[in-house]
Amino acid sequence: MTITELPYGSWPTPITSELVVTASARLSELRVDGSDIVWSEGRPADAGRVQLVRRAADGTTTDLLPAGMNARTAVHEYGGAAWWVRDRVLWFSEWSDQRLYRLAPGADPVALTPEPAMPRGDRFADGDLAPDGSYLVCVRERHTGASATEVRNEIVRLAADAPSEPEVLVTGPDFVAAPRISPDGRSLAWLQWNHPSMPWDDTLLMIRDLETGEETVVAGGRGESVAEPRWQPDGSLWFISDRTDWWNIYRWVPDVDIRPVVRIDAEIGVPGWAFGSARFVVLPDGRVVFARQRAGFDGLAVGELDGSVTDLDLPFSAIGAVRATGTDTVAVVAGSPAAETGVFLVDIGTCDVGELRPPRDVGVDLSTISVPEAVSFPSVDAAGERRTAHALFYPPTNEGYRAPDGELPPLLVVIHGGPTSAAVPALNLSVQYWTSRGFAVVDVNYGGSTGYGRAYREQLLGGWGVIDVADCMAAAEWLAAHGRVDRNRLCIRGGSAGGYTTLAALARADTPFAAGASHYGVADLAALAADTHKFESRYLDRLVGPYPAARELYEERSPIHHVDRFERPLIVLQGDEDEIVPPRQSELIVDALRARRLPVAYLLFEGEQHGFRRAENIRRALDAELSFYAQVLGFELPAEEGIEPVTVENL
Numbered sequence: 090m091t092i093t094e095l096p097y098g099s100w101p102t103p104i105t106s107e108l109v110v111t112a113s114a115r116l117s118e119l120r121v122d123g124s125d126i127v128w129s130e131g132r133p134a135d136a137g138r139v140q141l142v143r144r145a146a147d148g149t150t151t152d153l154l155p156a157g158m159n160a161r162t163a164v165h166e167y168g169g170a171a172w173w174v175r176d177r178v179l180w181f182s183e184w185s186d187q188r189l190y191r192l193a194p195g196a197d198p199v200a201l202t203p204e205p206a207m208p209r210g211d212r213f214a215d216g217d218l219a220p221d222g223s224y225l226v227c228v229r230e231r232h233t234g235a236s237a238t239e240v241r242n243e244i245v246r247l248a249a250d251a252p253s254e255p256e257v258l259v260t261g262p263d264f265v266a267a268p269r270i271s272p273d274g275r276s277l278a279w280l281q282w283n284h285p286s287m288p289w290d291d292t293l294l295m296i297r298d299l300e301t302g303e304e305t306v307v308a309g310g311r312g313e314s315v316a317e318p319r320w321q322p323d324g325s326l327w328f329i330s331d332r333t334d335w336w337n338i339y340r341w342v343p344d345v346d347i348r349p350v351v352r353i354d355a356e357i358g359v360p361g362w363a364f365g366s367a368r369f370v371v372l373p374d375g376r377v378v379f380a381r382q383r384a385g386f387d388g389l390a391v392g393e394l395d396g397s398v399t400d401l402d403l404p405f406s407a408i409g410a411v412r413a414t415g416t417d418t419v420a421v422v423a424g425s426p427a428a429e430t431g432v433f434l435v436d437i438g439t440c441d442v443g444e445l446r447p448p449r450d451v452g453v454d455l456s457t458i459s460v461p462e463a464v465s466f467p468s469v470d471a472a473g474e475r476r477t478a479h480a481l482f483y484p485p486t487n488e489g490y491r492a493p494d495g496e497l498p499p500l501l502v503v504i505h506g507g508p509t510s511a512a513v514p515a516l517n518l519s520v521q522y523w524t525s526r527g528f529a530v531v532d533v534n535y536g537g538s539t540g541y542g543r544a545y546r547e548q549l550l551g552g553w554g555v556i557d558v559a560d561c562m563a564a565a566e567w568l569a570a571h572g573r574v575d576r577n578r579l580c581i582r583g584g585s586a587g588g589y590t591t592l593a594a595l596a597r598a599d600t601p602f603a604a605g606a607s608h609y610g611v612a613d614l615a616a617l618a619a620d621t622h623k624f625e626s627r628y629l630d631r632l633v634g635p636y637p638a639a640r641e642l643y644e645e646r647s648p649i650h651h652v653d654r655f656e657r658p659l660i661v662l663q664g665d666e667d668e669i670v671p672p673r674q675s676e677l678i679v680d681a682l683r684a685r686r687l688p689v690a691y692l693l694f695e696g697e698q699h700g701f702r703r704a705e706n707i708r709r710a711l712d713a714e715l716s717f718y719a720q721v722l723g724f725e726l727p728a729e730e731g732i733e734p735v736t737v738e739n740l
Contacts, residue, residue: 097498097527098724100490104525106708109518116430119410137702159184162214164230165624169363170215182213189213215364225249226268237623244268278318285630288361329358334542351392355381360509367410380408382540385463407515424515426460456488459524468563478560483530500574503532504583504590511540535560553632554646557590584608592648604658604721609670612649612678652681658688660717664697688740
């Protein structure tokens, strides 16, 4: 085939912003209902709403929600576990009013919870149905005012088949999650934690006898994060704990003890940003199938009855949910470096994989897909001591094009949100959008990221704005030193917490970056501490320090107080309904750069919250950022795409 020579960044590509959003769906949660499989799909082309899809045993699929309804909860603002199902009856939280609904086959949805005094003031998530089906329990987040102090998180019980006033079962802790009823209906298990802890810091696993009210602390406490309690038919309770540095699997037997089930140097659990994680399942014979992350990549494994672990030879690199469908089969939501997320049926004996909801055919030859490489590189801590950080590196890849001899590619340093999160190594066309044009991309798992054990995660405690920035700078400089990218065209981009790291890196006199992009990023830490939602309202106590006692440190770490150090062009993208990082955060930094006559572009998207969900806005954000880099780095955009240029002030 003919190879065309063009500068990096200007390569035409089939991976346009239109392809990124066309027919794409965000697959996440998964349930097994008899012989049927049900999953959730976030659909950007349908205003970002979450539809629920049922796949029957004969392979037919059915959308369950009526037109316009959206199974999405705002509990903790990040949501998750907004629905559950049994015997073809569905319970779900409706996004528009946050009330809990019941949907029976052939019927219209019926609201089970009363209209709250404050619009959208009562929010529901993470439910469980009693063994006899008579009632359900779930998390309720009640808002009585505008501030984080006027929010109460509780576990409630309500009738499963008719409207009723929820009965409060658990109240008092700042946060609760994962209410689960025992198989005999006598006990309730749940997780709880208090400020300033986050669920990946310190949680308690609690049990209550529903007849006597007697409560037992099963596991957790200071320095231990517990997740995903699962009752088993024999009355034992399985759960994930990081008590030995890694999130592994344990089993509690009433009146006996806790015993490890799977102990490996890999991460089975994930941080509890959203409700409803499902990283392991116990098979009828007692074996456990689980997802585990090692060196940035997920895999599926089996914990055998003799205590050994068998890794399964499967193509997946990112696994979102695992559910049992039989004695030797599981359904998973998973993706790979060469394919987007789909729903699959896995035979754990043969490793045969069947497609239940195939990944979409993106229509792009694999020779245009950049495959991530796990890299580790030297960095430093706040005291200047050497340490190792990690990332996924994507080289520029497009079979039809090459750059002129001697040219090195520009680099995009990508920073995941959280900051307690991790880069996801499944095919993401939002990454391939850049690599297929001639950009190199490095997705940094800086100190504080999950997937490398608790000790690595805790490197960020007290160090946000220091460790993350050091690792992002180190990744860029290490790749440049090894001749893989152009040292003069290093760029940095991130959303939410990643937007903060972007701004913090650009607000350094020694920044190696030529430009940056902040998607709904934090500019003022003190403003964030004073004006954010309850779930994260004390998060900075550990990442930075208690406020206002640590006011000087907040000012030192806040980019808004160091606009005099900004010398690089910046594009800022923001949703106007963002409750986590309000628009004022972005406007503060934009106004400051305008006042200093520095190159800046600002796009405010109507109707968007924390993360863009509408197809038209996702497209505009991608294309505007590309136009920004083209103007700043000096390359031409492919004319055939008709990309609308973004206005860069003061350029």
